[in-house]
Amino acid sequence: MGRIAVVNFLSMDGVIQSPLSPDEDRDGGFEHGGWVLPYVDGTVNDFMEQETVAAAGMLLGRRSYDIFAGAWAQADPAEPAVAAMNAMPKYVVTSSPGTLAWQNSHPVRGELAPAVRHLREASDGDLVVFGSGTLVRGLAGLDLVDEYRLLVFPVVLGAGKRMFGEASLPAHFTLTGTVATPSGVAMLSYTRARGHE
Numbered sequence: 001m002g003r004i005a006v007v008n009f010l011s012m013d014g015v016i017q018s019p020l021s022p023d024e025d026r027d028g029g030f031e032h033g034g035w036v037l038p039y040v041d042g043t044v045n046d047f048m049e050q051e052t053v054a055a056a057g058m059l060l061g062r063r064s065y066d067i068f069a070g071a072w073a074q075a076d077p078a079e080p081a082v083a084a085m086n087a088m089p090k091y092v093v094t095s096s097p098g099t100l101a102w103q104n105s106h107p108v109r110g111e112l113a114p115a116v117r118h119l120r121e122a123s124d125g126d127l128v129v130f131g132s133g134t135l136v137r138g139l140a141g142l143d144l145v146d147e148y149r150l151l152v153f154p155v156v157l158g159a160g161k162r163m164f165g166e167a168s169l170p171a172h173f174t175l176t177g178t179v180a181t182p183s184g185v186a187m188l189s190y191t192r193a194r195g196h197e
Contacts, residue, residue, distance in 0.1 A: 002123025003146035004059065004116065006136055007051050008163060009036050010152050015160035016133050019153075024067060025161070032157050039153050043181040051149065052081040055088060056125030059108075059116070061132035062094040068130070069102040091119055091127065093135050113142045120144075133161050140168040147191045148173065154184040 009019040018024040018033035026033065060068065068085070075082040090105040093112065100107060108115045116139065119127060126147075129136060139145050177189035 002056055002120050003126050004120055004129065004139060004144055005055075005126045005147040005149060006129045006139070006145050007048075007149045008129075008131065008136070008151070010150050010163060011035065011155050011157045011160075012152060013156045013158065014162040014164065015157045016131070016136075016163045017160035019131075025063075027161070028159070030160050032160065035155055035157060036151075036153055039155075039181075039183040039185050041181050041183040041185075043179065044151065044183070044185055044187075047151070047179070047187055049081045051128060053084045054126070055084070055128040056123050057089040057091060057119075057127045058085070059091045059119065059127045059129050059132075059135070060093070061135035062092055062096055064131035064135075065090065065092045065094075065100070065102075065105070069100075069105075073102045093132075093138075112138050113144065116142075116144050120146075133163065136163055137165045137168065140164060140171075143169045143171055145171075145192065147176075147189060149177075149187070149189045152186040152188060 008016050010016055017030050019036040020034060022033035024033050072082055072085045077083050077086060086103060088104065090102060091108050092100055092105055093108045095109065172193040173190035174193045175188065176191045179187040
């Protein structure tokens with residue numbers, strides 16, 4: 001059986017909106033897009049490549065899927081992360097009737113909990129969730145996240161979409177990994193601690 005692992009960039013005040021580009025997500029008039037770029041160093045790049053290459057598949061919300069498909073589907077396949085993303089199964093939680101053109105993409109429709117439990121049971125490794133704020137909040141609200149791998153950047157944004165909403169269930173996690181990068185990013189891994197409720 002696999003696991004659901006959320007890998008996300010996070011500001012110190014919990015914002016995940018538009019980390020890589022000013023135009024990635026301007027919802028709510030968000031003006032701070034691209035806030036991770038000054039802090040991305042070799043350690044961050046190596047971590048993200050490893051997370052991608054080691055994943056059994058990706059579980060994505062539709063908006064993040066469209067952004068990823070636009071950025072990676074035609075990227076250089078000689079890069080290990082690009083080759084892995086293109087080859088691995090991509091499970092897209094969507095209510096849109098539109099097609100999923102990126103190779104090896106599969107729509108996930110219907111009730112979230114049984115669909116994700118089925119994917120987890122059918123997987124032999126980690127299904128990684130990148131970005132996908134609405135999906136992450138839904139998974140947290142159903143206690144379906146097995147591990148959070150968070151890259152906390154040394155910046156406070158003051159506004160923007162946050163990773164956790166008020167509908168998240170109380171849950172206990174064990175800190176299972178810590179790395180501080182030269183640029184000041186704290187990379188933290190938290191594994192779900194069952195039986196602590």
